Amino acid sequence: MTDQRISATELHAGLARIWDNPPGWRTLSAVNHTAVGQRFIVTGVVFFLIGGLLAMILRTQLALPNQDIVSAETYNQVFTMHGTVMMFLFAIPVLEGLAMYLIPKMIGARDLAFPRLSALGYFCYLFGGIIILASLVLEMAPDAGWFMYTPLSDKNFSPGKGPDFWLLGITFVEISAISAGVELIVSILRTRAPGMTLSRMPIFAWYILAMALMIIFGFPPLILASILLELERAAGFAFFDATRGGDPLLWQHLFWLFGHPEVYIIFLPAAGIVSTLIPVFARRPLVGYRWIVLAIILMGFISFGLWVHHMFTVGIPQLAQAFFSVASMLVAIPTAIQIFAWLATLWSGRVLFALPMLWIIGFLVIFVAGGLTGVMLALVPFNWQVHDTHFVVAHMHYVLVGGMLFPLIAGFYYWLPHLSGRMPSEKLGRWGFWLTFIGFNATFLLMHVTGLMGMPRRIYTYDTGLGWDWLNLLSSVGGFVMAAGIAMIVMDIALHFRFGRLAGPNPWGADTLEWAMPNPAPSYNFASLPVIQTRHPLWEHPDLPETVPAGEHHLASFDHGRRETYGVEAVSGKARDIVHLPTNSWLPLQISIVLAGLCISLLVGAYTLAAIFTLVTLLMVLRWSWHNGAHPVAEPLRADEPLDPPLHSRTASGPGLWGMVVALLANATLYLSLLFGWFYLWTVAPNWSVPEKNPIGWLPLLVSGGLLTWATLWFQQLTRRLRKGEAAGLALKLWLVALVGAVHCAALLWVLLSAELQPLRLAHDAVLLVMLLYLLIHSGFLPILTALQAMRVRLGYVGAGLPYEPVVLLPFWIYTLGIFWLSVAAFLLLPISWGGA
Amino acid sequence: MRVAVHPVQMVMGFIIWAVWFVAIYGGLSVACDLAPPSIWLGHMTWINAVLLGVTLFTTLFLLALAYRCWRARPDTDNHRFVVWISFAGYVGAAVATFAVGLPILGLPPCL
Numbered sequence: 001m002t003d004q005r006i007s008a009t010e011l012h013a014g015l016a017r018i019w020d021n022p023p024g025w026r027t028l029s030a031v032n033h034t035a036v037g038q039r040f041i042v043t044g045v046v047f048f049l050i051g052g053l054l055a056m057i058l059r060t061q062l063a064l065p066n067q068d069i070v071s072a073e074t075y076n077q078v079f080t081m082h083g084t085v086m087m088f089l090f091a092i093p094v095l096e097g098l099a100m101y102l103i104p105k106m107i108g109a110r111d112l113a114f115p116r117l118s119a120l121g122y123f124c125y126l127f128g129g130i131i132i133l134a135s136l137v138l139e140m141a142p143d144a145g146w147f148m149y150t151p152l153s154d155k156n157f158s159p160g161k162g163p164d165f166w167l168l169g170i171t172f173v174e175i176s177a178i179s180a181g182v183e184l185i186v187s188i189l190r191t192r193a194p195g196m197t198l199s200r201m202p203i204f205a206w207y208i209l210a211m212a213l214m215i216i217f218g219f220p221p222l223i224l225a226s227i228l229l230e231l232e233r234a235a236g237f238a239f240f241d242a243t244r245g246g247d248p249l250l251w252q253h254l255f256w257l258f259g260h261p262e263v264y265i266i267f268l269p270a271a272g273i274v275s276t277l278i279p280v281f282a283r284r285p286l287v288g289y290r291w292i293v294l295a296i297i298l299m300g301f302i303s304f305g306l307w308v309h310h311m312f313t314v315g316i317p318q319l320a321q322a323f324f325s326v327a328s329m330l331v332a333i334p335t336a337i338q339i340f341a342w343l344a345t346l347w348s349g350r351v352l353f354a355l356p357m358l359w360i361i362g363f364l365v366i367f368v369a370g371g372l373t374g375v376m377l378a379l380v381p382f383n384w385q386v387h388d389t390h391f392v393v394a395h396m397h398y399v400l401v402g403g404m405l406f407p408l409i410a411g412f413y414y415w416l417p418h419l420s421g422r423m424p425s426e427k428l429g430r431w432g433f434w435l436t437f438i439g440f441n442a443t444f445l446l447m448h449v450t451g452l453m454g455m456p457r458r459i460y461t462y463d464t465g466l467g468w469d470w471l472n473l474l475s476s477v478g479g480f481v482m483a484a485g486i487a488m489i490v491m492d493i494a495l496h497f498r499f500g501r502l503a504g505p506n507p508w509g510a511d512t513l514e515w516a517m518p519n520p521a522p523s524y525n526f527a528s529l530p531v532i533q534t535r536h537p538l539w540e541h542p543d544l545p546e547t548v549p550a551g552e553h554h555l556a557s558f559d560h561g562r563r564e565t566y567g568v569e570a571v572s573g574k575a576r577d578i579v580h581l582p583t584n585s586w587l588p589l590q591i592s593i594v595l596a597g598l599c600i601s602l603l604v605g606a607y608t609l610a611a612i613f614t615l616v617t618l619l620m621v622l623r624w625s626w627h628n629g630a631h632p633v634a635e636p637l638r639a640d641e642p643l644d645p646p647l648h649s650r651t652a653s654g655p656g657l658w659g660m661v662v663a664l665l666a667n668a669t670l671y672l673s674l675l676f677g678w679f680y681l682w683t684v685a686p687n688w689s690v691p692e693k694n695p696i697g698w699l700p701l702l703v704s705g706g707l708l709t710w711a712t713l714w715f716q717q718l719t720r721r722l723r724k725g726e727a728a729g730l731a732l733k734l735w736l737v738a739l740v741g742a743v744h745c746a747a748l749l750w751v752l753l754s755a756e757l758q759p760l761r762l763a764h765d766a767v768l769l770v771m772l773l774y775l776l777i778h779s780g781f782l783p784i785l786t787a788l789q790a791m792r793v794r795l796g797y798v799g800a801g802l803p804y805e806p807v808v809l810l811p812f813w814i815y816t817l818g819i820f821w822l823s824v825a826a827f828l829l830l831p832i833s834w835g836g837a
Numbered sequence: 838m839r840v841a842v843h844p845v846q847m848v849m850g851f852i853i854w855a856v857w858f859v860a861i862y863g864g865l866s867v868a869c870d871l872a873p874p875s876i877w878l879g880h881m882t883w884i885n886a887v888l889l890g891v892t893l894f895t896t897l898f899l900l901a902l903a904y905r906c907w908r909a910r911p912d913t914d915n916h917r918f919v920v921w922i923s924f925a926g927y928v929g930a931a932v933a934t935f936a937v938g939l940p941i942l943g944l945p946p947c948l
Binding site: 197198199200290291293294297298300301302304305317318319320322323325326327330570571572679683684 | 865
């Protein structure tokens, strides 16, 4: 590590020149995590307000019996959009935004590992959200519920465009979630401050790490389900149609494989806020840090084993239901570990009841109540009784509003000074809290009662005399009181930017690194990066807010013109490289605009246009990948390069390799979901049938697989030699590998074109076709990406001292090889052994 | 890095739990489809016997892995942290395996 001492003012000016966002409209090209995180949060809040207005329509309609303020059709659209907006466009993105904003600041980094990916994620989220909301304005909103159950959402029962808006829009938004997941995992594991071992990580980073991993494994099943349903709706393929060998319950499995973990994806970051704030306001370290890390891991895993508890009434055998029932109860244990740790911290501390703490107390009360009704719902007989009643609506809102919204608002108030340099108003803030708390409980506590009295959910009106009238009226009044509370909070936050009291450094007396920088935070976060030797850096080194901006720590230089931060070993936190980060770029915005065009052209059925947009997207993504490593736009080789530690693109294990592996994990989950669908339909679908003869040509398939195996092994050998510094004839060999890969791809295309598949008639053939297309897409990328590497060798961007990029590409070759032979075994060989075609 | 202090151990217990969970849920569905036993047998069926055997084996295997972590002697704070989480994770996964598997003792498999 090398240090250069210069004046703090000079250092600030130099770093700001490198890191600041461009002014005016060019700020849209900004990729800095502070800007992107703020955009996610602001956009999420706007969607929250829209979702809240939709909720007000629902409560107005239900306030009195036999009302016809909105029709049944409109009511269906409104409750579908309320759920969709709140779950997909508010809860997850706003928490991702908060994580993107905070994580680098908390772990002592200057930015996330892949800034352009964050920016792309934001624009995909924004445009996807606009497309989904456009359906409301166009009066063709989806009306099949936010879970879009088949067969209600298929072409027969929903012939309009509503479900298409949902399926395409949500898939578009999910690009954002997956990119955030990859980004956060790699950033937390690889770009922490030197010395920050796993056991010294701020507890919030553990929560976000778990959330991001859950996104990687939780979202692909829904992405696959959405693709399959859209293929069924647009092209007539058979996946969920029981008459053609499909099964509508497959949708429910895939949806809840995503949907239940999603609840914890939302809860974990919120719990992370709680675990961060409680020690600050209790003025003592968190009790049971290790236990809480354990609870986070437990929760992350067990939450994937609960999905069938949403399906207890669909006719699954009792023993299988019991597995999920017990697992659903077990998940209360890690929750309880956290609650007891929080209570113990409060009990043993000297609690300061500032405004954020009020929201934390509100969270504890509401979330515990929601958790207890969750345990009730885990019991199969009780679940049957209250299934599809307002009791479930009440439980869900206690868990999600109590478990996510209350901590989120606590976090907003806590980190406001970080954003604006000013403090919120205690008076307005307290009014906002009490109105929201009372209004929330008035709305949803009573819904438990209406639910137990038999009021079904998703009905647009009801007869008088059922005993529900006054409960619904009070519920609606509560809803409006809560809305007044939210309005008060929005007003408080808006006004504080102008009238709030100026905040000094570290105004709450916190222990985490984000308060070691000036308020509001500069674009580069830390003028110098400190070595971390404790879990509570600001409590044990209270001079950090002075020494960090003064440049008294590491990487306090700017004359190289690079955006740089440390890359560390994931476990020990030992510095191993300097990660040079990309600067502002228009590519994320441009690609997301083209993707929005693709999404809209699919919506209106303009498939030629969609193909053109796909091609343009591909070209732009390749251009993105071109501006990397030693390319002049990134970081060309220079004589004065740092060597100890070196720049990451000069090594064989930079963050890009980690990003590739994590992205492949998400990809593998999508593939395994397809595999699950295949076996599920094979064993459960009531009318599953197989063609009389095998529709796939074996010989070209085996030839194709042989070529892929050869090319992969050859590429692996080349990268192994490259790591050792041997690059003789590298360009030519890469061209040859690309050629073999292209021949493999052509053979696979031949298999596809010559296959006698009938995807419109048989679910069997529809799934086989999707599997072949999936393989073909992967195989198609390999020769292109390898040929690009060959070109980069010629241009001097890849070579003996620059082994990075082929090493990043290698896992993609191996993955493609793996799924090829697994597909041959699972889709073709195994069914033969069962007596199929 | 020694196996006992490798960070993958922190999640390995629950990865094993997840594989076991998928195996018994998927295995139950396939077994009921291919060779459902008579409903008059109640829970005394070959399916329950196999599921119970797999569950007990997995539970004991997880406890053995926990014991190995218990005996590890990590040399740094960070390694102690990793080993403690791994140990507790294996014990937690063993408890979860046993608890989720308990209904096998009392419920018919395919009803």
